Amino acid sequence: MEPDAVLERVGSGRFQQRLLVLTGLTLFSDGVELMVMPLLQHALEFDETFGAGAAYQTAVTVAVFAGMLLGALAVGLLADRYGRRAATLAYTATIAGFGLASALAPTPAILILARAGVGFGVAGTPAALTLYAEWLPAADRGRRLVSFMYFFSLGALFVTLLAWAVRERWRALLLLAALVPAMTYGLCWFYLPESLRFLVQTGQTSRARQLSCRAARINAIPEADQQDLQTAQLVTARAENHAKRQATRDASNSSGASAVESLAHAPAVVSRSLTSWWHDFWADWPLFSLLATEFLLMATVYYFLVLLTTVVQPETRRAAKFSDATYFNVAMANLAELPGLYAASWLLDLVGRRATIFLFFAVTGWCLLILSYGLDAKADCQAAGCRWLAATLWMARAAALGFNQSLWIFTTEAFATKHRALGLGLASSAARVGGALSPFLIDAYFRRSVAGRGLAATCRLTS
Numbered sequence: 001m002e003p004d005a006v007l008e009r010v011g012s013g014r015f016q017q018r019l020l021v022l023t024g025l026t027l028f029s030d031g032v033e034l035m036v037m038p039l040l041q042h043a044l045e046f047d048e049t050f051g052a053g054a055a056y057q058t059a060v061t062v063a064v065f066a067g068m069l070l071g072a073l074a075v076g077l078l079a080d081r082y083g084r085r086a087a088t089l090a091y092t093a094t095i096a097g098f099g100l101a102s103a104l105a106p107t108p109a110i111l112i113l114a115r116a117g118v119g120f121g122v123a124g125t126p127a128a129l130t131l132y133a134e135w136l137p138a139a140d141r142g143r144r145l146v147s148f149m150y151f152f153s154l155g156a157l158f159v160t161l162l163a164w165a166v167r168e169r170w171r172a173l174l175l176l177a178a179l180v181p182a183m184t185y186g187l188c189w190f191y192l193p194e195s196l197r198f199l200v201q202t203g204q205t206s207r208a209r210q211l212s213c214r215a216a217r218i219n220a221i222p223e224a225d226q227q228d229l230q231t232a233q234l235v236t237a238r239a240e241n242h243a244k245r246q247a248t249r250d251a252s253n254s255s256g257a258s259a260v261e262s263l264a265h266a267p268a269v270v271s272r273s274l275t276s277w278w279h280d281f282w283a284d285w286p287l288f289s290l291l292a293t294e295f296l297l298m299a300t301v302y303y304f305l306v307l308l309t310t311v312v313q314p315e316t317r318r319a320a321k322f323s324d325a326t327y328f329n330v331a332m333a334n335l336a337e338l339p340g341l342y343a344a345s346w347l348l349d350l351v352g353r354r355a356t357i358f359l360f361f362a363v364t365g366w367c368l369l370i371l372s373y374g375l376d377a378k379a380d381c382q383a384a385g386c387r388w389l390a391a392t393l394w395m396a397r398a399a400a401l402g403f404n405q406s407l408w409i410f411t412t413e414a415f416a417t418k419h420r421a422l423g424l425g426l427a428s429s430a431a432r433v434g435g436a437l438s439p440f441l442i443d444a445y446f447r448r449s450v451a452g453r454g455l456a457a458t459c460r461l462t463s
Contacts, residue, residue, distance in 0.1 A: 003197045006212050007137045013219035016144065019135055022184075022192050023128040024151035026092055029181035030122045031155025032162075033095060035334065036177050037061050038310040039163045041439075042322070043170035056108040058439045061307075063112045067119025069432035075124050083202075084131035084195040085188075091124025092185045099178030103171050121181070123432075134195040135215070146345040149405055153337040155180075160334050164327040291411050291427040294357075298407055299434030300441065301364055302400045307442050308371075309333045309393060329390055333397050340398030344405045353410040360403035367396035 041057050044050065071091070079087040098117030105111035129148060136144050159177060166172040193215075199208035309330050322330075340360075347356040370392050411427055 003134070003200050004138060006196065006208075007135070009221070010137075010212055010215045011219045011221060012137055012144070015215040015218040016135060018191070018218070019132055019193070020144070020147060022188055023088070023132040024148055025184040025187065026088060026128040026181075027125055027148065027151040028155040028158070029092065029095055029184050030125050031152040032159045032177050032180050033099060033118050033122055034064070035156035035159050035306065036163070036173065037064060038307045039159070039173065039330075040170055041307070042310055043168050043173070046168065046321075047170065050108065056112070059112050060108075060115050061439045062436045063116040064119035064122070065432050065436040067116035067121075068123040068435070069429060071120035071123025072126075072429055072432060075127055079127040079130060083198050084127050084134070085192055087124060087127035088131060088192065089185060089188055091121045091127060092181050092188060094118075094121030094124070096121075096178055096182040096185055099174060099181060103174035103178060131192075131195050134197040135193075143345075145409075146341070146405070149341055150338065153334065153341060153401065156334040156337065157331060160327065160331040164324075164331070168321050287414060288427055291407075291414065292430040294361075294407055295411075295428050296430040296434040297361075298400075298404055299431035300437050301368070301434075302404055303435045303438035304441050305393065305397050305400055307438055309397070333390070333394050336394035336398045337401040340400070340402040341405060343398070344402035347402075348406060348409060353406060356406040357403060357410060360399045360406060363399040364396055364403060367392050367399065371396070 037060075041061055044057050044060065071094075075087060075091065078090065095118055098114050098121060101114040102111055102118060105114050129145075132148055133141060133145060158180075159173075162176055163173050166176065193211055194207075196208055196212060199205070199211065310326075344356060344360065347359065351359075371389065408428075
């Protein structure tokens with residue numbers, strides 16, 4: 001049977017719910033490690049014993065995105081070659097290992113290298129997302145994939161509360177943050193299954209049958225339906241084995257001359273295939289260029305707002321330590337992403353992908369414009385003014401994450417199947433560059449307000 005047909009019979013139930021928790025924990029770990037960046041950068045600024053100057057503080061953040069760029073280029077190859085489960089485990093272990101190394105780093109240079117390793121591991125999220133998606137029936141896939149995205153915002157909220165508990169002790173913060181992927185790795189090692197589609201495509205039909213029957217039992221599929229599933233899979237397996245034996249006999253009966261002839265024509269066949277592939281991809285080049293630009297702006301704006309969440313607080317500009325009010329405001333800004341994610345999942349089907357992207361990006365641009373006029377890094381805020389700016393920042397965070405999710409879904413559906421992975425990978429790689437630019441934009445934003453207004457205008461124009 002085809003994987004989609006098997007999934008329809010297996011159904012959607014407790015098995016997929018368990019899988020959502022396991023794969024979602026990997027995204028939760030990513031949210032923890034990424035959202036610790038502004039908190040870590042602020043703590044390093046006032047840790048005189050460690051000796052990390054302003055250049056090192058920025059480099060710590062940039063190193064994460066540099067590692068993510070390298071990890072994003074490798075995750076597809078590893079997941080396709082060794083399996084989604086193996087890639088998920090490898091990247092989760094990388095986050096845990098380098099996260100621990102970050103907490104124990106004796107010098108700023110080693111800290112930068114360790115954070116680059118964390119970034120490499122964070123880029124493995126597509127492996128877990130693919131694994132989860134390939135166990136979902138087609139009719140239920142879109143709605144359930146939205147649930148996966150919530151784990152990132154929950155991780156961001158969790159690390160803020162964690163930082164609130166340990167205060168300015170950044171080594172303790174990094175150590176506790178590293179425990180999250182370490183525990184996730186342990187759970188995934190024992191309970192995370194392999195992708196059914198990957199097993200079928202790699203010829204592991206016996207293992208695929210066992211796993212699908214196990215999923216059917218966990219989902220409480222009736223015994224009669226389970227027997228029908230096993231019978232259908234057995235018939236399919238026999239047909240596949242017969243086809244393989246027939247192909248082997250045909251290959252052994254072929255003459256040497258035909259083999260030599262096929263070998264002689266091989267370069268021409270490969271050349272025609274590459275030419276056809278390049279022609280199809282070049283036809284989508286305008287779309288790819290537009291999406292790459294959107295990904296670049298999306299990541300630049302989103303991580304800019306993440307960093308801005310800490311530096312916009314009045315206590316940040318007056319004292320070395322965050323007050324309880326500062327931690328509360330940062331936590332609320334992270335919590336504000338959840339309504340944005342929910343609104344995006346609702347609007348995507350109501351008004352469509354393009355309209356949702358336009359709406360969220362336009363709202364983000366207007367919020368940035370308001371912040372650029374209303375925020376002065378050199379002056380203290382009045383209480384009412386700070387609350388007003390905090391509310392604007394919360395709205396910007398919600399809109400930015402809504403745009404993020406909408407863009408990912410639209411891009412996945414925009415490219416043809418035969419080069420969808422390449423198009424999505426290349427387009428989203430621009431997001432790593434945008435993330436690396438965000439720390440520099442924070443400085444420019446406060447040095448001259450025209451930088452913030454220019455970023456806001458760009459958001460509105462490109463929307």
